[in-house]
Amino acid sequence: MQKLTITRPDDWHLHLRDGAALKAVLPHTVRQFARAIVMPNLKPPVRSVVDAAAYRDRIIAAIPAGKQFEPLMTLYLTDNTSPADIIAAKASQFVKAVKYYPAGATTNSDFGVTDIRKCDPVFKAMEQVDMPLLLHGEVADRDVDMFDREKVFIEKQLLPLKQRFPNLRVVLEHITTSDAVQFVLAAHNIAATITPQHLLFNRNSLFKGGIRPHFYCLPILKREEHRQALLQAAISGNPKFFLGTDSAPHSRDSKENSCGCAGCYSALHAMELYAEVFEHADALDKLEAFASFYGPDFYQLPRNTEQITLAKTTWRIPDEVPFTESGLVPLRAGQEMTWQMA
Ligand code: DOR
Ligand code: ZN
16 A cells, blocks of 8 residues: 555544643644644643643643644643542643643652542542543552552552442553553443554563663553563454554653653654554554544544545654754654655
């Protein structure tokens, strides 16, 4: 196949940051996607409808002239979030979900939840008004092995949560393990997003010839058997699995550092990366539903009506794109891509 025309996709998990960083990265997402679920982990985080409205205005102001893009906002769950915040979020119409970060688990998660059970009154309200809960599905316990944190989260926290709130709609974000795939397949009212990096790479990529900070994200890349399980889920045609890039820009300086930040930048070439994954799995016919149908269906939003075209051509991913004080290194920088979006 030389050309692939599909319904314009959406990104169901995206970090846009703020200020100069927002202005630098937003055009990349707008080129590819019609909408995105925008993560709330700013400093300080987006905790209220008022915060979300102001952030949404800043995003809309940064959309390049003449382009269409709809930011779908989220609230950052804290120990102090109240059921009233949820009711206000639902009433706003532009807040589409609430994001759970375990305190200390990842970038800007200091305001996160210290004990998931403390949020039960909030989850009750979310279940009642049908507000989806988006999970950073890792335990933050430093005694749990880095590579087991998703699996332990599922067993210790997610399973009981689903038992307490069976009708709460949940997205297990950026899944990285076969355990997550199995759990999502078996449970009700739960879906999962899958990133390009977790479909393309296993944990060996972190250490190929030396330490490779641009492959470091959270949850961290896992073993090949887990990548295979994610790939099978993505190409399965099961509507529980859909696209979410988790594109998470950090400047080169903050990645190439003695304590480097977690996050892979894929907004520049997300659809090209996914197309390559699906093509190699001989499943290009499954890309459109994964990228453009199952996400809006889960969020109960209309599917997009425009189309995009990806063509078979070779091009080189830039080593760096302009960002803030220092540049931004895209995922797989300097390497060749075989698909290009028109
Ligand atoms: O790698 C990651 N980067 N994982 C996250 O959960 C947060 C994200 C970020 O905001 O940089
Ligand atoms: Zn994320």
